[in-house]
Amino acid sequence: MNVWTGERKIKYESELDPTFGKRIAELYGGENLHQCIQCGTCSSTCPLTIYMDFTPRRLVAMTREGFRDEVLQSKTIWLCASCYSCTVDCPKKIKITELMYAFKQMAIDEGVYPKRFATPVMAHEFFKIVRRWGRSNEGILITLMFLKTNPFKLLKQALLGWNLLRRGRMGLKIESIKRRNELKPILDAVEKA
Amino acid sequence: MDYLYYPGCSLKSTGRPYDESIRAVFQALGLNLTEVEDWNCCGATAYMAVNELKAYALASRNLALSERQGTANDPKARPEVVVPCAACYLVLCKAQRYLAESNGNAQKIRDALKVGGLKYKGKVKIRHPLDIFVNAVGLDTIKARVTKPLQGLRVASYYGCQIIRPYATFDDQTNPQSMDRLVEALGGEPVDWPLKTRCCGGSLTGTIEEVGLRLSYILLREAKKRGADVVITACPLCQFNLECYQDRMSQRFEEPVELPVAFFTQLMGMAFGLPENELGLQRLFVPLRPAVAAQEGGQHVHA
Numbered sequence A: 001m002n003v004w005t006g007e008r009k010i011k012y013e014s015e016l017d018p019t020f021g022k023r024i025a026e027l028y029g030g031e032n033l034h035q036c037i038q039c040g041t042c043s044s045t046c047p048l049t050i051y052m053d054f055t056p057r058r059l060v061a062m063t064r065e066g067f068r069d070e071v072l073q074s075k076t077i078w079l080c081a082s083c084y085s086c087t088v089d090c091p092k093k094i095k096i097t098e099l100m101y102a103f104k105q106m107a108i109d110e111g112v113y114p115k116r117f118a119t120p121v122m123a124h125e126f127f128k129i130v131r132r133w134g135r136s137n138e139g140i141l142i143t144l145m146f147l148k149t150n151p152f153k154l155l156k157q158a159l160l161g162w163n164l165l166r167r168g169r170m171g172l173k174i175e176s177i178k179r180r181n182e183l184k185p186i187l188d189a190v191e192k193a
Numbered sequence B: 001m002d003y004l005y006y007p008g009c010s011l012k013s014t015g016r017p018y019d020e021s022i023r024a025v026f027q028a029l030g031l032n033l034t035e036v037e038d039w040n041c042c043g044a045t046a047y048m049a050v051n052e053l054k055a056y057a058l059a060s061r062n063l064a065l066s067e068r069q070g071t072a073n074d075p076k077a078r079p080e081v082v083v084p085c086a087a088c089y090l091v092l093c094k095a096q097r098y099l100a101e102s103n104g105n106a107q108k109i110r111d112a113l114k115v116g117g118l119k120y121k122g123k124v125k126i127r128h129p130l131d132i133f134v135n136a137v138g139l140d141t142i143k144a145r146v147t148k149p150l151q152g153l154r155v156a157s158y159y160g161c162q163i164i165r166p167y168a169t170f171d172d173q174t175n176p177q178s179m180d181r182l183v184e185a186l187g188g189e190p191v192d193w194p195l196k197t198r199c200c201g202g203s204l205t206g207t208i209e210e211v212g213l214r215l216s217y218i219l220l221r222e223a224k225k226r227g228a229d230v231v232i233t234a235c236p237l238c239q240f241n242l243e244c245y246q247d248r249m250s251q252r253f254e255e256p257v258e259l260p261v262a263f264f265t266q267l268m269g270m271a272f273g274l275p276e277n278e279l280g281l282q283r284l285f286v287p288l289r290p291a292v293a294a295q296e297g298g299q300h301v302h303a
Helices: A020-025 A041-045 A056-065 A068-072 A085-089 A096-110 A118-133 A138-149 A152-166 A180-192 B016-028 B045-050 B052-070 B086-100 B104-115 B129-137 B139-145 B178-185 B209-225 B236-244 B246-252 B264-271 B289-295
Strands: B002-005 B032-035 B080-082 B125-127 B154-158 B230-233 B261-263
Touching (some): A020 A056, A041 A056, A085 A096, A096 B045, A118 A180, A118 B052, A138 A152, B002 B052, B016 B261, B016 B264, B045 B052, B045 B086, B052 B080, B052 B104, B086 B125, B125 B129, B129 B264, B139 B178, B154 B178, B178 B264, B209 B230, B236 B246, B261 B264
Parallel strands (some): B002 B080, B154 B230, B230 B261
């Protein structure tokens, strides 16, 4: 039996963030947000829609209306594989893929991404590795990601790792740039700017 | 012709056969490749998700290094940099456009480069090897170089997402043709395959496996159904997803999925008669040689 708990499924307008849509529209790639005609082309062209909690079309509508928390906590933004189908097909030229990037950055900044969900964890580990070495190291990245999300899956990956290793498609040595002392100030300067 | 070369991180590990076959094929065509000195990560999809400005800064350092190296002997030169990885290609093109626009953030990136003793004036041209083969070298020249035509070999060309979307600098966004025409020039038979630009799952195969696997499986099943002997790709991640997870796909979808998935440059090298170890063929999980050998010297026998 369902028990009524007093929870509402619909928000009052006063609970929304009315500036959210405006702030997103001001970002690079957000310029056409308010042109959306809700045609749903993005949702139908996206190969991942069926796995999402909100379709891309709905996410755009929610953004404009100020459903900030729901948008930033959605799984949708972490399922986007950046294939750019929506961006290319959108009749109003809304750069939906860029919007997804903006949401991901905000969700990471605010720490509201789904915990132990592998995509944001990988993005974060990737960021740290590149910041340190200047290059990505796929083996280390995958290992760290599984350790922080689901260590049991690491065992399953061992065979794949071995198959790559013996074919020379994964190295044990860390790839690094030579002038790390040139890259670091560049990244630091962007941070301060 | 001299080109600068930006291999990117993947071509130093999982995409190593792509790196090897590109170098071999460029050499066979008399084109000179010089690696961009001390290049760093392009700023890729994952970096973009955490911090956009830093991702652009990473990409911009590569552009600045390329410009400095390519104009060292001739300040008026317009260096061309070859970028084979689809993700790197997209990110570098994106950064190029971003810097060309006069927005405040572009200035922040220029200032940051200055801190590292670098500057970028926008002289570099970013090109994908497929673009170079089809539009700079030309299919006639390639045809003339073929010594072992891929007679009867049915090839499904997989373009993936990021070399044609969102910028489409050298081919159509929904129905690209350049790789199919290249296959014809090599003597092979292009397979009509409408999924050629549908996403393989990208990094989802590593993060949310059940979702990524399904996306890759859809592509392979359709390619098989349409009679492909081999799928060729122009992206290290697409190749990795489509090839290295075939055992897991077979298990999960209870259907044997086995199809050679090679880099398009490996197939070019085979048609040019280059030694197999120079093309990294020994590094493939599903060997390519039997599929090619079955067609040599005769027409494909339809089962």
